[in-house]
Amino acid sequence: MLEMRRAFFSKRALWVYLLALFPAVIFVGHGISVKMQRSEFAGKSVVSAAVLDRVTVGTLDTEVLAAAGQPLLDRSWERRDVKRRTLMYFDGSRRVWFEFENGALRDTRRRELSSMEEDRKIYAGMFQYFYLRLAVFFGCLGIFINLFRGEMIDKSLHFWFLAPVRREVLLLGKYCAGLIASAVIFGGGAVLSFGALLAYQTNADLQAYWQTDALYHGTWYVISAMLGCVGYGSVFLAAGLLLRNPIIPALVMLLWESINGFLPDLLQKLSVLHYLQSICPVPPPMDPNVPPLLRLVLAPAEPTSAWVAILGVLGVTALVLYVASRAVRRLEINYGTE
Amino acid sequence: MAVFRRGYERYDGPLTGPVTRFMAIPRFAWGKILSQRFVVVLLVLSLFWPLLCAGFVYVSNHADLLPNLGGMQGPMAKLLEINGKFFAVFMNVQSTFAILLAAIAGPGLVAPDLANNALPLYFARPMSRWTYIGARMMVLFGILSLVTLVPGLFVFGMQASLASTAWLQANWWLGQGLVLGFVLYIAMVSLVALACSAYVKWRVVAGALVLAFFFVLAGAAQMINQILRVEWGSLLNPGFAIYTVWCALLGVEAVEDAPGAWECFAVLMLMLGGLLAVLLRKLRPVEVVS
Numbered sequence: 001m002l003e004m005r006r007a008f009f010s011k012r013a014l015w016v017y018l019l020a021l022f023p024a025v026i027f028v029g030h031g032i033s034v035k036m037q038r039s040e041f042a043g044k045s046v047v048s049a050a051v052l053d054r055v056t057v058g059t060l061d062t063e064v065l066a067a068a069g070q071p072l073l074d075r076s077w078e079r080r081d082v083k084r085r086t087l088m089y090f091d092g093s094r095r096v097w098f099e100f101e102n103g104a105l106r107d108t109r110r111r112e113l114s115s116m117e118e119d120r121k122i123y124a125g126m127f128q129y130f131y132l133r134l135a136v137f138f139g140c141l142g143i144f145i146n147l148f149r150g151e152m153i154d155k156s157l158h159f160w161f162l163a164p165v166r167r168e169v170l171l172l173g174k175y176c177a178g179l180i181a182s183a184v185i186f187g188g189g190a191v192l193s194f195g196a197l198l199a200y201q202t203n204a205d206l207q208a209y210w211q212t213d214a215l216y217h218g219t220w221y222v223i224s225a226m227l228g229c230v231g232y233g234s235v236f237l238a239a240g241l242l243l244r245n246p247i248i249p250a251l252v253m254l255l256w257e258s259i260n261g262f263l264p265d266l267l268q269k270l271s272v273l274h275y276l277q278s279i280c281p282v283p284p285p286m287d288p289n290v291p292p293l294l295r296l297v298l299a300p301a302e303p304t305s306a307w308v309a310i311l312g313v314l315g316v317t318a319l320v321l322y323v324a325s326r327a328v329r330r331l332e333i334n335y336g337t338e
Numbered sequence: 339m340a341v342f343r344r345g346y347e348r349y350d351g352p353l354t355g356p357v358t359r360f361m362a363i364p365r366f367a368w369g370k371i372l373s374q375r376f377v378v379v380l381l382v383l384s385l386f387w388p389l390l391c392a393g394f395v396y397v398s399n400h401a402d403l404l405p406n407l408g409g410m411q412g413p414m415a416k417l418l419e420i421n422g423k424f425f426a427v428f429m430n431v432q433s434t435f436a437i438l439l440a441a442i443a444g445p446g447l448v449a450p451d452l453a454n455n456a457l458p459l460y461f462a463r464p465m466s467r468w469t470y471i472g473a474r475m476m477v478l479f480g481i482l483s484l485v486t487l488v489p490g491l492f493v494f495g496m497q498a499s500l501a502s503t504a505w506l507q508a509n510w511w512l513g514q515g516l517v518l519g520f521v522l523y524i525a526m527v528s529l530v531a532l533a534c535s536a537y538v539k540w541r542v543v544a545g546a547l548v549l550a551f552f553f554v555l556a557g558a559a560q561m562i563n564q565i566l567r568v569e570w571g572s573l574l575n576p577g578f579a580i581y582t583v584w585c586a587l588l589g590v591e592a593v594e595d596a597p598g599a600w601e602c603f604a605v606l607m608l609m610l611g612g613l614l615a616v617l618l619r620k621l622r623p624v625e626v627v628s
Contacts, residue, residue, distance in 0.1 A: 012538075022558060026566065122565055126565065130557040130560070133557070134550075138549075142546065145542060145543070145546070150543075240542075245545070246542060247442065247445075250549070
């Protein structure tokens with residue numbers, strides 16, 4: 001209880017909450033923006049999608065104006081002796097921007113006001129690239145390293161060791177406290193962000209998704225976040241116990257997880273992230289910032305089946321905790337070196 | 339005179355020079371940091387990329403010796419050209435090592451002084467808060483220069499010596515951009531490391547915070563861009579902001595549709611200001627215990 005209270009309510013826990021709730025906040029912000037845009041475009045003039053799709057690169061701006069009529073936005077400016085103009089139209093669901101250079105169409109951008117399919121892909125990318133890889137990782141680092149290393153820095157570990165409890169039981173108790181706290185915070189964060197994603201969808205989209213995959217997807221996202229806490233938690237607890245500077249293994253692990261996609265299949269399976277990604281319901285889109293050359297060597301391994309992934313993470317956790325329990329039994333406190 | 343009658347009075351003996359006083363902290367800290375095995379390993383690892391780049395510079399200046407490449411004509415010439423893009427990539431790779439080094443070496447600089455209430459011992463001497471911060475930054479400047487400025491100038495110097503004088507006359511500003519870019523980067527990374535170290539007081543947690551600062555902000559920036567379908571989110575990513583500034587300094591075309599160099603520079607200055615404010619707030623010669 002003492003450790004759990006510390007993990008939930010200490011000043012440092014605020015940063016963990018921030019990490020866990022940040023995606024939900026951004027999705028809520030996006031939801032508000034989408035709703036505002038929907039009401040803004042509700043009364044605007046609509047141009048047929050077929051007319052807008054017929055416009056090709058090289059078309060003159062006068063021809064576009066003649067075919068599609070008055071745009072919702074018409075902006076002209078000059079830069080480095082090139083006359084630029086942007087026209088924006090709305091076809092009922094998408095906004096279309098035509099970018100002209102010296103009167104000829106150079107580029108066309110289309111963006112839907114909101115697209116459930118696109119949002120689900122973005123959520124999958126956010127969950128796997130940001131939430132699991134960074135938020136859960138650093139959150140668990142903050143929570144679990146404190147359990148033993150923090151006590152040593154505070155010079156208070158001997159109080160725990162003086163209690164009439166076996167050290168292995170103490171280790172397990174501390175791990176369970178950290179696990180409950182992190183699982184509630186990050187599981188809750190996943191639920192909130194998934195809820196925020198659904199909150200601004202249209203009724204038709206929402207109903208269709210709810211009747212098919214919504215519950216299944218949401219459940220696996222939460223399980224994946226919690227399993228991340230189980231796996232990373234055990235590793236960081238052991239690192240805090242075994243090493244004076246647990247940042248070094250954390251750094252190595254972070255780098256290992258970051259280059260995971262570039263490694264051969266067998267090595268990819270030696271990371272927590274591979275198993276967590278295996279149980280995520282939607283594969284993440286390719287990171288748009290990856291340079292083309294690196295995309296060639298990026299070859300994600302075949303996902304492991306969900307139950308094997310869960311059992312794998314639990315098995316590794318049990319092994320790490322066993323090693324940690326052996327270490328805690330022999331642990332001699334030497335505050336002077338901290 | 340009885341001991342209890344001796345009052346404390348100001349030291350009026352000879353003082354050491356300001357530079358000697360300033361360098362006292364770095365002198366001891368450098369020795370301590372370089373005695374860490376992991377720091378040495380990182381320093382050695384960080385030299386591989388500059389060596390590869392030096393090899394590339396050599397090949398690019400001796401392409402005529404490789405008949406299979408067809409000399410310095412055609413597409414090969416463009417591929418082997420030493421230009422701003424080459425130095426931008428070089429700086430980008432070396433900057434990763436700088437972050438790792440800062441995460442290992444930085445937290446041990448301020449956190450122990452704060453955790454053990456040692457600041458009054460420093461400030462009781464003729465040393466201001468600014469001198470203390472400057473001296474601590476000097477420690478990191480020295481260490482991070484070993485993976486950034488020194489190899490960068492080595493590669494630039496090698497290219498300047500192997501290429502013709504005309505190349506140097508036409509591209510001297512690349513060297514200037516490299517130095518300015520790395521100095522700005524070192525200042526940012528050092529301030530991040532010192533501010534994290536001062537903020538959490540625990541060396542271990544401070545190291546994690548330094549890593550989190552760069553990695554989480556990069557992830558958060560990407561997430562904002564994706565979810566909100568905007569580009570300004572990249573401004574939150576210090577790595578992106580500094581890279582954009584480097585591109586401007588090296589005359590390289592930056593990412594299209596992304597915030598420009600001046601916007602990135604302004605955000606970096608704001609970040610530096612914020613980090614400095616955290617440092618000044620935490621580094622006080624007195625502590626009020628309520």
